[in-house]
Amino acid sequence: AQSVTQPDIHITVSEGASLELRCNYSYGATPYLFWYVQSPGQGLQLLLKYFSGDTLVQGIKGFEAEFKRSQSSFNLRKPSVHWSDAAEYFCAVGLISNFGNEKLTFGTGTRLTIIP
Amino acid sequence: GAVVSQHPSWVICKSGTSVKIECRSLDFQATTMFWYRQFPKQSLMLMATSNEGSKATYEQGVEKDKFLINHASLTLSTLTVTSAHPEDSSFYICSASWGKTQPQHFGDGTRLSIL
Numbered sequence: 001a002q003s004v005t006q007p008d009i010h011i012t013v014s015e016g017a018s019l020e021l022r023c024n025y026s027y028g029a030t031p032y033l034f035w036y037v038q039s040p041g042q043g044l045q046l047l048l049k050y051f052s053g054d055t056l057v058q059g060i061k062g063f064e065a066e067f068k069r070s071q072s073s074f075n076l077r078k079p080s081v082h083w084s085d086a087a088e089y090f091c092a093v094g095l096i097s098n099f100g101n102e103k104l105t106f107g108t109g110t111r112l113t114i115i116p
Numbered sequence: 117g118a119v120v121s122q123h124p125s126w127v128i129c130k131s132g133t134s135v136k137i138e139c140r141s142l143d144f145q146a147t148t149m150f151w152y153r154q155f156p157k158q159s160l161m162l163m164a165t166s167n168e169g170s171k172a173t174y175e176q177g178v179e180k181d182k183f184l185i186n187h188a189s190l191t192l193s194t195l196t197v198t199s200a201h202p203e204d205s206s207f208y209i210c211s212a213s214w215g216k217t218q219p220q221h222f223g224d225g226t227r228l229s230i231l
Binding site: 034036041042043044045046049090103104105106107108109 | 120122150158159160161162165209211219220221222223224225227
C-alpha cells in the first residue's frame with residue numbers, strides 16, 4: 001500500500017526567508033504526487049501536481065516541487081515566504097481508483113508558521 | 117474554475133439525529149466525488165469514493181450503513197450521517213474530479229458537532 005511521510009510536524013520561518021517542506025512516499029509504481037494547502041477551518045487548495053515528465057514542477061503562489069525518484073521524495077519549496085503562506089501543507093500520493101480517478105493518500109501535514 | 121461548494125459549513129445537532137451534508141461542483145461535471153474525514157490537527161482520511169449513478173466504494177473500517185452516500189447527479193453528492201453520536205463529530209470534506217488523472221478539487225468542509 002502507498003504511504004506518505006511528512007517528517008516535520010511544524011516549521012517556523014521568517015517572512016522573506018526560503019522554505020522547504022519535506023515529503024517522502026512509498027509506492028510500487030510511478031506515483032502521482034500532489035501538494036495541497038489548507039487554511040484553518042477550510043478545505044484544501046491544490047498547489048501543484050506531478051504526473052510525469054519534468055521533475056521540477058511549478059505551482060501557484062510561487063511554489064515549486066521537485067520529484068526525486070532515487071530518494072522517493074517530492075519536497076515543496078518557495079524562495080521567499082509571505083505571511084499569507086502560514087497554513088497547513090499536505091503532501092499526497094495518488095493511486096488510480098476503481099473509477100479511474102486518483103485515490104489520494106495524504107501525509108500527516110506540516111504546519112507552517114511565519115514570523116515577522 | 118473548478119469550484120466545489122459544500123453545505124452546511126457548520127452544523128450542531130443532538131445525538132441520535134441524522135445529518136445530511138451536500139457537495140456540489142459548481143462549474144464542472146464531477147464524474148467522481150470523494151468524502152474525507154479529518155480529526156483535529158490530523159490528516160485527511162478517505163471514507164468513500166462515488167461515481168454518479170453508482171454505489172459508493174467505502175474504505176476499510178467505514179460503516180456504509182452509518183455514512184450513506186448518494187451521488188445522484190454529475191454535480192451533487194450527499195453524505196448522510198445516520199443516528200449520529202458524539203464520536204462522529206469531525207470535519208468532513210468532499211472533493212470532486214472530472215476525469216482520470218484530473219486532480220481533485222476540494223470543498224471548504226463541514227464541521228459537525230454532535231451533542
